[in-house]
Amino acid sequence: MPDESKIPDFFNIPFDDDDRWMEYINAVRDYCFEGMIDVDFVAQESEVREWYHMPWMHWGPQGSEGFNGLAKEAQISPYQLTPEQKNPHQTYALGYYNEFAGYTLGQMWKDADNPDAYATQNPKGFPVGTVIYKLLYTDADETEVDYLVNPMTRKAYVTPTWNDGQDTGRVVKDMHLIQMDVMIRDPRADKYGTGWVFGTFCYNGKLNNGKTGSMRAQNLVPVGIQFGNDEQDTTNFINPYPPTETIVNPNLKETKINPNKEELPPQHLGWGGRLDGPVDLNNASCMSCHSTAEYPQAAALVPAEAFEGIKKPVKPGSKDSVLVKLTNTEAAAFKKYFTNIRCGTPYSEGTTSCDFSLQVSLALGYFTEWKNDNVEGYWYKEYERSPLEMHRKGELKASVDETLNK
Numbered sequence: 001m002p003d004e005s006k007i008p009d010f011f012n013i014p015f016d017d018d019d020r021w022m023e024y025i026n027a028v029r030d031y032c033f034e035g036m037i038d039v040d041f042v043a044q045e046s047e048v049r050e051w052y053h054m055p056w057m058h059w060g061p062q063g064s065e066g067f068n069g070l071a072k073e074a075q076i077s078p079y080q081l082t083p084e085q086k087n088p089h090q091t092y093a094l095g096y097y098n099e100f101a102g103y104t105l106g107q108m109w110k111d112a113d114n115p116d117a118y119a120t121q122n123p124k125g126f127p128v129g130t131v132i133y134k135l136l137y138t139d140a141d142e143t144e145v146d147y148l149v150n151p152m153t154r155k156a157y158v159t160p161t162w163n164d165g166q167d168t169g170r171v172v173k174d175m176h177l178i179q180m181d182v183m184i185r186d187p188r189a190d191k192y193g194t195g196w197v198f199g200t201f202c203y204n205g206k207l208n209n210g211k212t213g214s215m216r217a218q219n220l221v222p223v224g225i226q227f228g229n230d231e232q233d234t235t236n237f238i239n240p241y242p243p244t245e246t247i248v249n250p251n252l253k254e255t256k257i258n259p260n261k262e263e264l265p266p267q268h269l270g271w272g273g274r275l276d277g278p279v280d281l282n283n284a285s286c287m288s289c290h291s292t293a294e295y296p297q298a299a300a301l302v303p304a305e306a307f308e309g310i311k312k313p314v315k316p317g318s319k320d321s322v323l324v325k326l327t328n329t330e331a332a333a334f335k336k337y338f339t340n341i342r343c344g345t346p347y348s349e350g351t352t353s354c355d356f357s358l359q360v361s362l363a364l365g366y367f368t369e370w371k372n373d374n375v376e377g378y379w380y381k382e383y384e385r386s387p388l389e390m391h392r393k394g395e396l397k398a399s400v401d402e403t404l405n406k
């Protein structure tokens with residue numbers, strides 16, 4: 001366990017103060033970049049501090065590729081980013097865990113054949129001082145997304161398009177940095193009932209001003225910060241795709257959004273204006289999705305009700321339609337999704353908490369899948385919990401009851 005002196009200095013900056021949250025989130029960014037820009041974000045070469053990756057992210061059809069370890073992540077719908085973005089795109093990403101987070105991952109995986117799923121559940125869980133960040137890259141470029149001019153580019157071995165599976169094979173493509181996500185286990189967030197602070201940044205290459213290579217990561221502009229789901233606020237709107245301006249909901253107390261329209265490209269954000277990034281869905285939010293992190297992943301990452309609503313064509317006459325307002329927001333599952341839950345608490349009965357880390361949930365799921373395939377009947381009988389496939393768009397393969405009774 002790292003010494004308390006390793007807790008980053010920004011743990012002294014108030015993240016919930018209207019005038020200071022930007023200072024906090026920019027300090028988080030600097031902490032993540034320090035020593036990493038120099039080594040092109042190759043974590044093991046950093047000389048400033050230790051950063052780690054999640055084990056088992058190489059497994060299965062979405063597994064990480066060989067150039068930079070980017071794992072297949074999410075689809076970007078047509079018009080999700082800009083009015084010019086006619087084609088769907090895909091996102092590949094890589095997560096970095098600081099030494100506090102690394103401690104917990106070490107506890108979970110110290111016996112590599114028998115991970116301890118309880119390492120992320122109360123009374124354990126990621127310790128105070130944990131900082132996790134993720135760089136997200138897309139195959140969209142400046143022809144459709146103006147702010148991807150002067151890109152920060154990585155080669156990656158990816159499926160030609162999102163819908164291609166294993167059998168299509170992969171191709172080498174240039175992928176461009178579009179978003180950075182952070183999550184911080186900050187004890188001052190305990191009073192909001194969560195214990196975590198989420199933040200996100202959007203790339204804006206128009207601010208490049210001569211930067212080259214990995215220095216361009218500094219073109220990431222804060223979108224906002226979120227430390228709770230504002231369960232009291234039922235303002236029911238969705239900023240439809242394509243976003244042409246960032247709509248700020250002034251009633252939110254646990255999300256704060258960057259008001260600087262010169263710096264920040266138009267954002268759709270999440271439901272009711274809660275924080276979500278450019279490649280995330282506009283009917284969810286960082287914290288609501290991450291609060292479902294559990295093993296096995298019984299809860300859908302987005303409840304079905306978040307897709308029930310009024311749609312309109314994305315443009316007059318277009319066959320692509322987009323959600324503009326939800327109609328089932330009083331449903332229990334929807335309300336639960338926007339309730340604050342404390343770190344280390346499972347979302348569904350019969351599961352173990354992954355403490356807001358969806359990569360932990362994936363890693364444990366992938367490991368069990370592998371173990372089931374390789375040790376077959378024996379393991380299957382011995383082990384009471386099988387993984388459920390994770391779905392960003394709501395549908396579930398099996399219920400937790402079915403799985404637990406298997």
Ligand code: HEC
Pocket residue numbers: 072073093095132133134181182183198199200275276277280281284285286287289290301302356357358359360362390392
């Ligand atoms: C609809 C669900 C969903 C939403 C919304 C979402 N994420 Fe995630 N996030 C995931 C999944 C799934 C993973 C794990 C796989 C991966 O890395 O893509 C993940 C991974 C991460 C990680 C890597 C750490 C970890 O172990 O989970 C961070 C940090 C992160 N997200 C932050 C954010 C932030 C900040 C936002 C809002 C701007 C956000 N996420 C919105 C689903 C979501």
